[in-house]
Structures are given as structure tokens and as C-alpha cells.
Amino acid sequence: MSDPILTALALLCLLAAALPAILTAVNLFALRRPAPEADPGLVSILIPARNEAGNIAGTVRAALASTAVPVEVIVGDDHSTDGTAEIVRGLGDPRLRVVPVPPLPEGWTGKNHACAHIAGLAEGRYLLFIDADVRLEPEAAASLVAQARRADAALVSGVPRQCTGTLGEMLTVPMIDFLLVGFLPVPLMRRRPDPALGAACGQLILFERAAYAAIGGHGAIRGFLHDGVRLPRLLRAAGYRTDLVAGAGLATCRMYRGFSEAWAGFSKNAHEGMATPRALPVWTMLLGCGQVLPPLLVLAGLFGLIPRLALAASVAACALSLVSRAAITLAVRAPLATIPLHPAAVLVALAIQWNVLLRGGRAGAATWKGRTYPVSGA
Structure with a gap:
């Protein structure tokens, strides 16, 4: 490859590294943990659960420990076969129902x-959906309600602090915070109503009940997987x-256990995110050029394989990439080991997306929790 091309x-x-670096600096200033305020209105904490015997007791106890706002907790037992419902019933709190x-x-x-089912049974003005x-x-529900009132928002969400116990999790899960x-x-996003700017983390979403009902709730996306x-x-439209908001101080989650x-x-x-024929090539260029290629070019430069200007640009790109990852890591309280793993994590994320896109025509389905669904929005 010629020197001008390199x-x-x-x-x-x-340039590809500078874009997320600038947005990271702006967003880390904009995303704050909201201060809680006492509110007499009932918050319904809604937990869909399917075979969650290992998680559900701790999740329910934490929800019931909410302060500053009154809560009810409704667990929807989705045909569990591992005793999930029995565990919840054994907790014996009058504010708790398992249905x-x-x-x-x-x-x-x-x-x-x-x-959708448990939302129909809720009595609160606000509906706080959390994963099992x-x-x-303790202040999470009150903080989210306070932010909804301050921002006049029908939906407030944040990414919980992601707990990762294995190398495979550290190579995958941190991309949630990096991409956001x-x-x-x-x-x-806060100034303009464009639907394309709407985003949330399905692990932790607070809705104002009337707005949720007005758009049809989860029934409006019944065939999709990416709530x-x-x-x-839909709300913005x-x-x-x-x-x-910054969610790392509001909740924690270990969403997966192991790489597979x-x-x-x-x-x-x-298929409802990056893995579309239009989006994925663009994401591949942005992430590949900005996060994966710079350390490879720096390595080539150390062996004298690229010109000095190319090496200088590559060093700057690599620094921007790792500084951005480091800033996000510290803000969301992720393991420090995820910083040097960042280029590999980006490669894994792109591999997942390309695997889904290239297999979509043959497989055309997604499997989760023992159920298989046809791909929507592919």
C-alpha cells in the first residue's frame, strides 16, 4: 500500500476516533444521576420473569427497599419451570404480587x-420496568420519577452498572455504554423531538402511565425484541x-454469564439495531477505523511500515479511542481491564452483528429463553 493511501x-x-471522543466528553457532562425527591404517588415496579430462580429474590428485595416513594412490586411469572413464582411468594410482603x-x-x-400483562394490573402513576x-x-425509583417531572418526560431510562464476571462478558457487555x-x-436528543434520537435501556425504563397507555404500551411493539x-x-413520534440519565448509581445488573x-x-x-444492510457497513467503518485499526497502524509504525504522518495520526487516534473508553469506564464503574480490551471488544461486537446479518437470510429467527421468534425489522 502506498504512503499516500496509508x-x-x-x-x-x-476522524472516526474523534467523533465518539467529542460526544463522550459532551455526554458524560450531560448524563447525571438525578437527585431523588419525595413523591406521594405510587410507583409500580414491574418485573417480567421466566426461569429466574437464581436472581428473583435479590431483585424483588431490592425493589421493595425503595425509599422516598411508595411502591408496589408485580412479578409476572412467564411459565417458569424452576420455582421462580414460589420464591417470590415466599418473600411475603403486602406490597408484592406474583401473577x-x-x-x-x-x-x-x-x-x-x-x-403488557403486568402493566395492565399496575395501579401506579409511574411504571418502572426492570429485568429480573x-x-x-433504594433511591432509584424516586430519582427516576424526579427526573421525569423535572424534564416533563414520559420515559426516563439509564444503563445500570454492568457487572461482568468473566473475560467473555468483558469482551461484550461494555459495548452497551460505549455505543450509547x-x-x-x-x-x-433533549432539544429535538426526532424519533431517531430516542433511546433507552430495556433493563431499566420508567414510563408515565398515561403516555405508556396512549401509545399502546408493549402491545405496540409486540413482535419486536428491542424495547x-x-x-x-414511538413516544417521541x-x-x-x-x-x-446516568444509571450506574441507580441499579446494577449482571445480564449474562459467560461468552456464549x-x-x-x-x-x-x-436485526433491530446495527445488523441491517444499510446500517452495519457504516457502523463497521466508524468502529473499525476509529477503534480497531489505530492500534494496528501504530504497531506497523513501530516497525517502520507506515510514513511518519500516518504514524502520528494513528497514535492520536489510538489515544482518543482509549481515553474515551477510559472515561466511560470510570463513569459507569466498569472494570479497568475493559480499557485495554476495548479494540478486541469492538471486533467482537462487529462479529456478532455481521454473523446475524449474514445468517439472517438462512436462519431468520432469534432464540431466547427457550423460545424462537421470527426476525422482525431485518
């Missing part, structure tokens, strides 16, 4: 069906505001 490639890498979810109708995905592996901090903080312009993308966009479970989990909704 130099142009290195400069392209620098069976009806059989899954055709055209619905499991989580959406369970969420999410542990709320590094590529969503949060101040612009964190679909629901905020209907004229409602949505907001994001993480690969399957991120694959299940990839």
Missing part, C-alpha cells in the same frame, strides 16, 4: 407479552419527551 487511512481513523402470565399469543415476543437480574438502589455514550448526542429502541421512538450467553443475548435483537 496516510489517508490514518487520517480517516483519526401468572397467560400463554404467549401468536405474533408476540415473550418479554413484551409479560410486560436488575438490583435497584459515544454515539448518541444527548443534548440534541429499548422501539418504545422511546407521538409528541412525548424521553430522557436518559452474551453472544446469544446480543445476537437476539441485532
Whole structure:
């Protein structure tokens, strides 16, 4: 490869690394943990659960420990076979209910069906949906409600602090925070109502009940798997505001255990995110040039294989990439080991997306929690 081409490639890498670096600096300033305020209104904490015996007791206890706002906790037992419902019943709190979810109708995905069912039983003005592996901090519900009121938002969400216990999890899970903080312009999202700017984390979403009902709730996305993308966009299209906050201080979650479970989990909704024929090539260029190629070019430069200008640009791009990852890591309290692993994590994320896209025509389905769904939005 000629020197001018190598130099142009290195400069392209620098530009691709600069974009998320700038957005990271802006977003980490904009995304704050909201201060809680006492509120007399009831908050319904809604937990869909399917075979969550290992998680559910801790999740429910943490939800019941909420302070500053009154809460009810409703667990939707989605045909569990491991004693999930019995564990919840054994906790014996008058604010707690466990209800069976009806059989899954055709055209619905499991989580959406369970969420829609328990939302219909809720009595609160605000509906706080959490996954069965999410542990709320005592002030989390009050903080989210306070932010909804301050921002006049129908939806407030944040990414819980992600707990990772294995190398495979550290190579996959941290990309959630990197993609959100590094590529969503949060101040612009707050100023403009464009549906495309809507985003949420499905692990932790607070809805104002009337707005949730007005758009049809989870029934409006019954055939989809990615509620964190679909629901905020529907709300914004209907004229409602949505907001994001720093969620690492509000809740914790260990969403997957091991690499194979993480690969399957991120694959299940990839078609509703990056893994589309239009989006994935763009994401591959942005992430590949900005996060993966710079350290490789720096290594080549150490052996004198690229010109000095290309090496300088590559060093700058590599520094921007790792500084951005480091800043996000510290903000979300992720393991420090994820910083040097960042280029490899980006490669794994792209491999998951390309695997789903290239297999989509043959497989055309996503499997999760023992259920298989046809791909929607592919």
C-alpha cells in the first residue's frame, strides 16, 4: 500500500476516533444521576420473569427497599419451570404480587407479552420496568420519577452498572455504554423531538402511565425484541419527551454469564439495531477505523511500515479511542481491564452483528429463553 493511501487511512481513523471522543466528553457532562425527591404517588415496579430462580429474590428485595416513594412490586411469572413464582411468594410482603402470565399469543415476543400483562394490573402513576437480574438502589425509583417531572418526560431510562464476571462478558457487555455514550448526542436528543434520537435501556425504563397507555404500551411493539429502541421512538413520534440519565448509581445488573450467553443475548435483537444492510457497513467503518485499526497502524509504525504522518495520526487516534473508553469506564464503574480490551471488544461486537446479518437470510429467527421468534425489522 502506498504512503499516500496509508496516510489517508490514518487520517480517516483519526476522524472516526474523534467523533465518539467529542460526544463522550459532551455526554458524560450531560448524563447525571438525578437527585431523588419525595413523591406521594405510587410507583409500580414491574418485573417480567421466566426461569429466574437464581436472581428473583435479590431483585424483588431490592425493589421493595425503595425509599422516598411508595411502591408496589408485580412479578409476572412467564411459565417458569424452576420455582421462580414460589420464591417470590415466599418473600411475603403486602406490597408484592406474583401473577401468572397467560400463554404467549401468536405474533408476540415473550418479554413484551409479560410486560403488557403486568402493566395492565399496575395501579401506579409511574411504571418502572426492570429485568429480573436488575438490583435497584433504594433511591432509584424516586430519582427516576424526579427526573421525569423535572424534564416533563414520559420515559426516563439509564444503563445500570454492568457487572461482568468473566473475560467473555468483558469482551461484550461494555459495548452497551460505549455505543450509547459515544454515539448518541444527548443534548440534541433533549432539544429535538426526532424519533431517531430516542433511546433507552430495556433493563431499566420508567414510563408515565398515561403516555405508556396512549401509545399502546408493549402491545405496540409486540413482535419486536428491542424495547429499548422501539418504545422511546414511538413516544417521541407521538409528541412525548424521553430522557436518559446516568444509571450506574441507580441499579446494577449482571445480564449474562459467560461468552456464549452474551453472544446469544446480543445476537437476539441485532436485526433491530446495527445488523441491517444499510446500517452495519457504516457502523463497521466508524468502529473499525476509529477503534480497531489505530492500534494496528501504530504497531506497523513501530516497525517502520507506515510514513511518519500516518504514524502520528494513528497514535492520536489510538489515544482518543482509549481515553474515551477510559472515561466511560470510570463513569459507569466498569472494570479497568475493559480499557485495554476495548479494540478486541469492538471486533467482537462487529462479529456478532455481521454473523446475524449474514445468517439472517438462512436462519431468520432469534432464540431466547427457550423460545424462537421470527426476525422482525431485518
